[in-house]
Structures are given as structure tokens and as C-alpha cells.
Amino acid sequence: MxxxxxxxxxxxxxxxxxxxxxxxxxxxxxxxxxxxxVFNLQDMDYLANLCHNCSECFYDxxxxxxxxxxxxxxxxxxxxxxxxxxxxxFPNFLSFIFEKNAFISALLLVVLFFAGFYLAFAGKNxxxxxxFDIMPYTYMTSLFSIVGIxxxxxxxxxxxxxxxxxxxxxxxxxxxxxxxxDALSLKYLGGHKNEGCTYxxxxxxxxxxxxxxxxxxxxxxxxxATSLGAFYHHFLHIYxxxxxxxxxxxxxxxxxxxxxxxxxxLLILKLKADKKLIDKESVGMDYVxxxxxxxxxxxxxxxxxxxxxxxxxxxxxxxxxxxxxxFILLPxxxxxxxxxxxxxxLKYNTEEEQH
Ligand code: SF4
Ligand code: SF4
Numbered sequence: 001m002x003x004x005x006x007x008x009x010x011x012x013x014x015x016x017x018x019x020x021x022x023x024x025x026x027x028x029x030x031x032x033x034x035x036x037x038v039f040n041l042q043d044m045d046y047l048a049n050l051c052h053n054c055s056e057c058f059y060d061x062x063x064x065x066x067x068x069x070x071x072x073x074x075x076x077x078x079x080x081x082x083x084x085x086x087x088x089x090f091p092n093f094l095s096f097i098f099e100k101n102a103f104i105s106a107l108l109l110v111v112l113f114f115a116g117f118y119l120a121f122a123g124k125n126x127x128x129x130x131x132f133d134i135m136p137y138t139y140m141t142s143l144f145s146i147v148g149i150x151x152x153x154x155x156x157x158x159x160x161x162x163x164x165x166x167x168x169x170x171x172x173x174x175x176x177x178x179x180x181x182d183a184l185s186l187k188y189l190g191g192h193k194n195e196g197c198t199y200x201x202x203x204x205x206x207x208x209x210x211x212x213x214x215x216x217x218x219x220x221x222x223x224x225a226t227s228l229g230a231f232y233h234h235f236l237h238i239y240x241x242x243x244x245x246x247x248x249x250x251x252x253x254x255x256x257x258x259x260x261x262x263x264x265x266l267l268i269l270k271l272k273a274d275k276k277l278i279d280k281e282s283v284g285m286d287y288v289x290x291x292x293x294x295x296x297x298x299x300x301x302x303x304x305x306x307x308x309x310x311x312x313x314x315x316x317x318x319x320x321x322x323x324x325x326x327f328i329l330l331p332x333x334x335x336x337x338x339x340x341x342x343x344x345x346l347k348y349n350t351e352e353e354q355h
Contacts, residue, residue: 214262221255
């Protein structure tokens with residue numbers, strides 16, 4: 001019933017927007033909307049993930065609340081995006097559990113993993129800063145490989161379900177490259193005149209784009225650092241711990257700093273965001289996701305600085321517990337927006353090319 005109401009309100013707003021067309025130059029959402037006369041649920045899932053919640057159309061709109069038409073695209077689409085994450089998640093029931101108790105679930109998982117590591121490896125530590133003195137290499141890699149593969153399967157199934165639902169087809173190579181460019185440059189976060197977007201309030205600023213960039217590239221750098229670590233270990237036979245002049249540590253250090261600044265910035269912006277434009281149902285999971293990403297990067301940096309201290313074992317268990325929790329939450333959190341948005345942009349660029 002609640003889902004129907006959310007979709008109905010957003011569909012009504014889209015019909016009004018299609019008659020008005022005042023916002024058609026603002027972002028990709030309005031040109032995509034104008035290709036339709038009537039909207040079904042899948043169209044709404046497509047449009048909602050094309051929106052990045054900049055709020056510009058809300059501040060420009062003569063029909064926004066308190067007007068009786070109640071056109072509030074950013075808040076209505078934020079609610080729809082949250083519904084789409086649940087609808088296409090695999091397995092579906094986990095998204096409902098995590099959504100209702102996002103903070104408690106995350107905390108419980110961290111505590112359980114930490115307790116498990118403590119029971120298995122109590123008394124172990126390392127003078128030289130070698131993690132594998134505390135937790136054997138095969139144990140650590142097996143645990144993370146199993147969790148990583150399960151998470152990857154859940155993510156892929158969710159993305160494929162979403163792509164099929166919004167009818168993504170006949171994608172050309174040029175549309176794919178254009179989408180990659182748009183996504184990597186966060187094109188639409190710059191506002192329609194590249195003066196920045198109206199988030200967290202009516203004043204234009206590029207600050208959100210900067211924090212998004214830092215978070216995204218910090219994540220990519222940390223991923224590269226982990227992959228390089230595995231490459232050094234297996235193929236070059238150069239073993240951890242690495243120092244700052246070696247690529248695995250250098251990428252990890254820069255990535256960790258980027259992630260800490262980016263996530264902290266996004267968290268502050270979210271706290272300052274215009275309350276009229278927030279979807280209260282989804283905001284809890286958003287906070288937990290950003291907070292977990294911050295804690296993962298922060299504990300990673302702590303590990304670098306306290307590598308030769310007596311707290312190394314406890315810090316390592318905490319860091320690994322946070323990473324495992326973060327991994328498990330990924331397919332049911334805002335993280336999927338990155339892929340759904342890419343998929344929606346791919347459909348948009350494909351349709352633009354065909355028209
Ligand atoms: S958001 Fe408001 S101003 Fe913009 S197109 Fe829709 S109805 Fe028109
Ligand atoms: S909130 Fe921003 S991105 Fe979303 S539809 Fe409005 S102008 Fe476009």
C-alpha cells in the first residue's frame with residue numbers, strides 16, 4: 001500500500017513535469033521523462049536512479065509544496081530509489097532486515113566478527129607488524145574470498161534484474177564509453193551550468209561533487225592497493241608489510257585519506273541537507289553506509305600508524321570486522337546506487353543516440 005502511494009505520487013509529478021517542461025535543461029531525468037506519456041513502475045525505477053538528488057528542480061518549481069500539486073521530485077525519487085534497491089536485491093529478504101535495523105544490524109555484525117577473531121586468535125600479536133603472524137594468510141584470504149564471492153553474486157544478480165526491468169538493450173560501444181565518461185567525471189553533479197549543484201541547500205556549490213570524487217577514487221585506490229598486495233605476494237614474492245615507497249601501501253594510504261575526507265564531508269552535508277527534501281525511510285541506511293565506509297578507512301589508517309604497537313592485533317580484528325560487515329551490507333545499501341545509476345545512464349545515453 002505504502003509502495004503504491006510512493007509510486008503514485010511520483011508518477012503524478014512526472015505527468016505534471018511533462019506538461020510544464022520548465023526543467024528540461026537541468027539534468028538527464030527530464031529529457032528521459034519526456035520520451036514517455038504514461039509511466040509504469042519500471043519507468044519510475046529508471047527515472048529515480050537517473051536522478052542524483054541535487055534538488056535544483058525543487059527550488060525552481062512553482063508547483064512544489066505547499067502547492068497542492070505537491071511536485072517534489074528529489075524527495076519522491078529518493079523514496080523510489082530506496083524501493084528499487086529492495087525490489088531488485090538478492091536475496092530479497094536481507095534488504096528488508098537491514099533496512100529496518102540498519103544501525104543495529106551493522107553493530108551486531110561488527111561485534112560478532114570481532115568476538116570470533118578474538119576467540120580464534122587471542123594471545124597472538126606481531127612485533128614486526130606482520131598481519132599474518134596474527135591471522136594466518138590462508139585463513140584471512142579464504143574468509144574474504146568466500147564472503148567476496150557471495151557478495152559479488154548478490155550484486156550481479158541485483159544489477160541484472162534491474163537492467164532487465166528497465167529494458168536496457170541494444171547498447172552500443174559509443175553509448176557505453178559516453179556513460180563511462182559521465183560516471184567517472186560525475187558530470188551531472190556539477191549542476192546544469194557547471195556552477196555546482198543546490199545541495200545541501202539552495203546555494204550552489206561544487207563541494208558535494210568534490211566529496212563524491214574523493215570517496216569514489218579513494219575506494220578505487222584501496223581496491224587497487226589490495227589487488228597489488230595480492231600480486232606482489234603471489235607473483236613477485238615480495239611479502240607484507242610494505243613501506244610507503246611501495247605501491248600497495250602508497251595506494252592504500254592515499255585511498256584511505258581520500259575516503260576519510262570524502263565520507264566525512266558527505267556525512268556532514270547529509271546532516272545539513274534541507275529537511276524538506278529528505279526521504280525519512282531511506283536516510284538511516286544512508287548514514288550507516290557512509291559511516292561504515294568512514295570507519296573502514298579510518299581503522300585502515302590506524303593500522304598503518306600503529307603497526308608496531310601492542311594494539312596491532314585488536315586493531316586488525318576491528319578493521320577486518322568492519323570490512324566484512326561493510327561487504328555484507330553492500331548489496332543492500334546505497335552502494336548499489338553506483339551500479340543502478342550507471343545502468344540508468346547507459347539506457348539514457350543509448351536512447352539519446354537512437355533518437
Ligand atoms: S519540477 Fe516543477 S518546474 Fe520543473 S518541470 Fe516539473 S513541474 Fe515544471
Ligand atoms: S533533483 Fe536534480 S538530478 Fe534529480 S531530477 Fe531534479 S534536477 Fe534532476
